[in-house]
Amino acid sequence: MTENTETFDPKAYRRALGGFATGVCVVTAHTKDGPLGITVNSFTSVSLDPPLVLWCMDIRSDRHDAFAGADRFAVHMLPVEDKEMSDRFAWGVARLSEDEFETANPEPPCLRNAVTRLDCDM
Secondary structure, three states: OOOOOOOOOHHHHHHHHHOOOOOOEEEEEEEOOEEEEEEEOOOEEEEEOOEEEEOOOOOOOOOHHHHHOOOEEEEEEOOHHHHHHHHHHHHOOOEOOHHHEEOOOOOOOEEOOOOEEEEEEO
């Protein structure tokens, strides 16, 4: 892809990319700011041996430093009924409330309604 800065329309580009179906996950971590969540659509498996996953966050995100400083994180695949929770972590409040998760230190926060959860180390 080449970018012509005179004709490049960021909104049109975002709409175009929004038409590409991806898996949406919620990533959680214990941070210095408390237990946080963020919705990501940039999740992928990198390797089975060793087991490696990848998810990406813009360095300009207000949650970047908190997640970058965490030792562990969990990736949650939610049921379709939890769209509201996924939307909240994408656009709204990032802090988890106590009734949304369980934890056993040092494990990251575990969302109660997740269909699948991967506990990960950095």
